[in-house]
Amino acid sequence: MTETEVRKIALVTGAGSGIGRACALRLLEHGYNVVLAGRRHAALDAVAQEAQHLNGEALAVACDVTDAASVAALFDQIRERFGRLDVLFNNAGRNGSPVDIDQLDIDEWRSIVDTNLTGVFLCTRAAFGLMKTQSPRGGRIINNGSISAHAPRPNSVGYTATKHAITGLTKAVSLDGRQYDIVCGQIDIGNAETEMAARMARGVRQANGEIAVEPLMDVRHVADAVLHMAELPLSANVQFMTIMASKMPFVGRG
Template identity: 80%
Template sequence: MTATNKVALVTGAGSGIGLATARRLLEHGYSVVLTGRRQAPLDALADEARQRGADALAVACDVSDAAGVAALFDAIRQRYGRLDVLFNNAGRGGPPVEIDELSVEDWRAVVDINLTGVFLCTRAAFGLMKTQTPRGGRIINNGSISAHAPRPNSIAYTSTKHAITGLTKSVSLDGRKYDICCGQIDIGNAATEMAERMARGVPQANGEIAIEPLMDVELVADAVLHMANLPLSANVQFMTIMASKMPFVGRG
């Protein structure tokens, strides 16, 4: 299935899951707006897309900055006049320390990107989607296995990912009257730079250090594409995609 004349925005598109998903959307006919903090990798992907005859727009943006997000959506309006899919993918972790050792600054840094950034992008997308013609669109939030069960010493990351579940449900409800669908994909151990430590061994709930299996990040891109390609009469509210043997079910 391919998309024609559909526009998608991928945050955190410069690496990892965002990069893989942006490529997959481009391969399937989407015009893709690429955003992230670093301009260089976005430009490289946009150049790659143009060489293949695809349409990409690279706009550097810190999603935690309200003015930056406003400028990003101004660029989308000027270039395309609409947005059909938003993939809220940008995120970060915090220092792996116990709660009493986590600084307020580190807490806020994680909340600013993982929660406030998703709010700002969703807020702007919602406003555009409900007024564009044809009306409506789809918002896909990158949750995490940590939206269900924490890892040791992950209070900031886990708290934000639990919050994303509430945000997803609220947007799904409030978007109904505007034909705006909102769903969440919870990802476990995709093989990216962020997950490299899993292959070296990470703390488990019982205090042990264990190596965890990884899955190909391209499988995540395929899953997001499936969600994006659905008609607005259907929605994947929640999807979990994970390395089959990772310690999640029964974790702890």
């Protein structure tokens, strides 16, 4: 990047580990200034330290995406530090207990919905308001869907329901953002090798009731895919992308 080029500003939620960490580092490597958001400040600081030798500036901000005031404070810091936002990667999310629906605690259900759906809504709402009024106008919102936005795993009603809802949110924001040069797309990820997916290597329950080990893919491929989506001009959009371990049981009957 030359001195005359303006660095793009990206926000990654859930940036302290896993997919969020990998994508934040890839964006930083490519010259983005990246706001690292998440609940664990120590984990965010560790990513920021790791990024010191990269091309962009990393700003760690502790944020609970389920809390409207916390999200508002996050965006206040973005405005104060950078004055704009070019890319939002809504990555923060959580799983639920692997139980039948009648055994899923109502408070846990609400926590899953708050994190996976309301959190995305709150961050998208704030980003939309900033992107439509900043100059130059517009920006890109990328939602982390999941293979579960297409098909459920056994005993995953909370996670699956929220990830299906993300697809609807992605479509609605993509439509409503047109007049403001705001684009919105979704990346559906299957079996990236992270802490959250480590159980796949130990064996997980399949639709037929069997326990099977599932292949994993390097999380760097997800980071490259998110970078590709982010780098497109606002005149083009990856509406939906599925990236997955090639041999995981998803396509067809397994």
